[in-house]
Amino acid sequence: MNGIFYIGATGLDAQGKAVETVANNVANINTAAYKRGTVSFSELLSNDPSSAGAVPGDAAQRVAAGVMANPTLHVFTQGELRPTGNTLDIAIQGEGFLELAAADGQTTLWRGGTLRIGSDGYLAAANGTPLAAMISVPADAEGVQISKTGQVMATIRNERTPVEIGQLDLVIPADLQRMESLGDGLYQLPDDQLSVTRATPGEDKAGQLVQGFSEASNIKLADEMVSLMIYQRAYASNARLVQIGDELMGIANGLKR
Known part of the structure; x- marks a missing residue:
C-alpha cells in the first residue's frame, strides 16, 4: 500500500x-x-x-x-542571428564554441555574446574571463575587426592598414550533453577525458564567426x-x-x- x-x-x-x-x-x-x-x-x-x-x-x-x-x-x-551594431558583439553560426582561459584550468566554453577588453588588454567574455587565444589589444587601438574565419585585426591610431593581433579557433565537444551549464552562455567539461575537436572557423561543422551580431535563444x-x-x-x-x-x-x- x-x-x-x-x-x-x-x-x-x-x-x-x-x-x-x-x-x-x-x-x-x-x-x-x-x-x-x-x-x-x-x-x-x-x-x-x-x-x-x-x-x-x-x-x-x-x-x-x-x-x-x-x-x-x-x-x-542554432538560434537566430540578430544584428546589434556593436562591433564587440560576436555570434557563432554553427556548432562550435569559443574557449575561455578559466582560472581553475578546466575547459570552459562560450557560445558568444559581447566581448570586452579587460584591464590587462586581453579580449575577454562579458564576465571578464579572457579568451583562451589570449589576444592582446594594443592600447592605442581604435577598433577591432573579426573575420568569419577568426582572424582578429586591430585598427591602430594614425595607421592606415589594420594589424593582425590574433586568431580565434572554435571547439566542438564530442558529447554536448555531458557539458555542465555555468549560466551566461558558459559551459564546462566535467573532466579532461571528454574529447574535443578544435577547428578554424569555417572548417568541418564548427561554423563561422559573425561580428556585430548576437545569437538569440532557441x-x-x-x-x-x-x-x-x-x-x-x-x-x-x-x-x-x-x-x-x-x-x-x-x-x-x-x-x-
Missing part, C-alpha cells in the same frame, strides 16, 4: 523539476545564445518484496517504483507553453495518485476496527 505514496511522490518530484525547467526557459527567452533546457524521464525499479529468496538482480523480480527526471539536458540548435514560446500544460496535468495526476493512496489506506484502517 505504501508503494502508492512513494510512486506518487517520485512523480510529483519529477514533474515539478520539469515545470521548473520550462519556467527557466521562458525566463531566458531574451537571453543571448541561451540554449533550451529539457528533461528526460526514466523508470525507477525496485525489488519485489513478495519475492523472498529471489536471486539478486533477477529482472523477473523487479517492479516499477516510479519515475526519475534529469533536468540538466540542453538542446543545442526558445519557442508556443512549444514551452504546450510542455508546461502537459507537465502540470501530469503533476495533478500524481497528486491525485497520492490522494487515492491515502483514501485506500483510510479504508484499510477502517476494516481493522
Whole structure:
C-alpha cells in the first residue's frame, strides 16, 4: 500500500523539476545564445518484496517504483542571428564554441555574446574571463575587426592598414550533453577525458564567426507553453495518485476496527 505514496511522490518530484525547467526557459527567452533546457524521464525499479529468496538482480523480480527526471539536458540548435551594431558583439553560426582561459584550468566554453577588453588588454567574455587565444589589444587601438574565419585585426591610431593581433579557433565537444551549464552562455567539461575537436572557423561543422551580431535563444514560446500544460496535468495526476493512496489506506484502517 505504501508503494502508492512513494510512486506518487517520485512523480510529483519529477514533474515539478520539469515545470521548473520550462519556467527557466521562458525566463531566458531574451537571453543571448541561451540554449533550451529539457528533461528526460526514466523508470525507477525496485525489488519485489513478495519475492523472498529471489536471486539478486533477477529482472523477473523487479517492479516499477516510479519515475526519475534529469533536468540538466540542453538542446543545442542554432538560434537566430540578430544584428546589434556593436562591433564587440560576436555570434557563432554553427556548432562550435569559443574557449575561455578559466582560472581553475578546466575547459570552459562560450557560445558568444559581447566581448570586452579587460584591464590587462586581453579580449575577454562579458564576465571578464579572457579568451583562451589570449589576444592582446594594443592600447592605442581604435577598433577591432573579426573575420568569419577568426582572424582578429586591430585598427591602430594614425595607421592606415589594420594589424593582425590574433586568431580565434572554435571547439566542438564530442558529447554536448555531458557539458555542465555555468549560466551566461558558459559551459564546462566535467573532466579532461571528454574529447574535443578544435577547428578554424569555417572548417568541418564548427561554423563561422559573425561580428556585430548576437545569437538569440532557441526558445519557442508556443512549444514551452504546450510542455508546461502537459507537465502540470501530469503533476495533478500524481497528486491525485497520492490522494487515492491515502483514501485506500483510510479504508484499510477502517476494516481493522
